[in-house]
Amino acid sequence: MSQAYPNDIPYPPVFHREMTPVWIDAVLRGLGQEGPDLAGAFRWCELGCGPGLNAVVTAAAHPAAHVTAIDLNAAHLARARAWAEAAGLPNLETVQAGFTELAEAPPDRFGPFDVIVTHGVLSWIAPAEREALLRFIGRFLRPGGVVYAHYMTHPGMSAAAAGQRLARRVAARAEGGPVERARAALAFQARLAAGGAGFFVAHPQERHRLEASRRQDPAALAHELLPAHWEPFHVAEIIEVLGRQGCRYLGSATPLDNIDAVSLPAGTLPLLAGLDDPALAETVRDMARNQSLRRDLYRSGGAPLPAGRHWQALAELPLALLPAAPRRGPLRFDTPIGPVQGEAALFDPLLAALRRGPCRVGDLARHGAHPAQLNQAVQMLIWSGCAHPVRSPLPDPQAAWRLNRALCASGVGWLAAPALGSALPVAPELMPAVAALLEAAGPEATAPELATPERLRDNLRAWRAFGALPPEG
């Protein structure tokens, strides 16, 4: 265990829709908060960006914005720069530095940033590095700027902390590179579980987690098990430490978690009534959901939008249907507390309107839903992947096409979709077809095998509509 964080194995590219400015903007509108000016020259920064997939997608979708991707690992940033060069992204800056060094940077070195995001970092680094990361936020987030913070949480991860401690000790004694050591740690835990260890008897979910870990990407697994520091936090602790940096908790970037009625067991709802302390209320929610991770939004200063402007901000949000939306029939949301049936009287007219093409939330209001009800319905459609906010006007997609060619060549299963300000997944079996389409980049890209499978046809329509692939013909 010589290093605090493993940097001898690259972390795989993983896309997180919740970190994109477009997503953050839509969730903030739902929460009655002002979002970043998406068409403007906003500054977005990712701390601990890994190979930079989220940063390059954001840079390609927002040519007027400035994107800063920061990481300690030179190999990660080399990957991000290679994609940026292939796509021709002049608006992406990569910075190789640790948080301790960054926190001491001269005041004019960075920002001020409109948005700072960090995913997969806070729970994985040493306390001194975490404090430095938070100081960086305090120093370089502009007043009114927004923070997206992802971390592992009590109580859902309380037991997992014991397993991780054991795993990293076993890994430290094992032979081989990071992947072999991580695998040795898993194998040891599996033997412990098979031997009837009380820990796995008392915490059956940890046995499931162990089984799932064996199917995980080996590099991601090494980053999960080998850091010398790994800890879940109580939401109240993060509210407090970000509060010291002048940031106030707004809500979750997972829209479902902002709607108590569909994310908490009904019997727990009365306990939240009248709780005006956000740290206490969020702690109750975490207990009620047995929350294991959080993707939270904070703001430096600023005030909620007054009621009239809240509705206006929401009404102006343009939405489009995604291929995951059901073509017909009832809408069922698989929430962490079980399946929730979408009320037909509310959702059917919304889906019917969206099937005719993208429209603004204000246009959906014509179907009679009360604004608060419509707000929740929209947030649920976005959370479930049935709908997504769309950029208006659409940015020039050329950089995204070039980026997508480079992503396909690297075997990354995501396509930048600039109309969504996001990326859409590509199943591995569809990758060769997509690569062929991007290479041909024109009407001749209708290879016979592409015309057949229904799923590919649906996806193709969406990829083209959202600027991930050149249009047909």
Ligand SMILES: C[S@@+](CC[C@H](N)C(=O)[O-])C[C@H]1O[C@@H](n2cnc3c(N)ncnc32)[C@H](O)[C@@H]1O
């Ligand atoms: C688990 S990865 C997450 C990558 C990416 N954010 C994602 O979610 O896909 C954690 C990242 O934090 C970076 N990191 C760890 N300690 C750091 C430090 N002290 N300063 C800067 N980056 C650090 C690692 O190199 C790694 O890329």
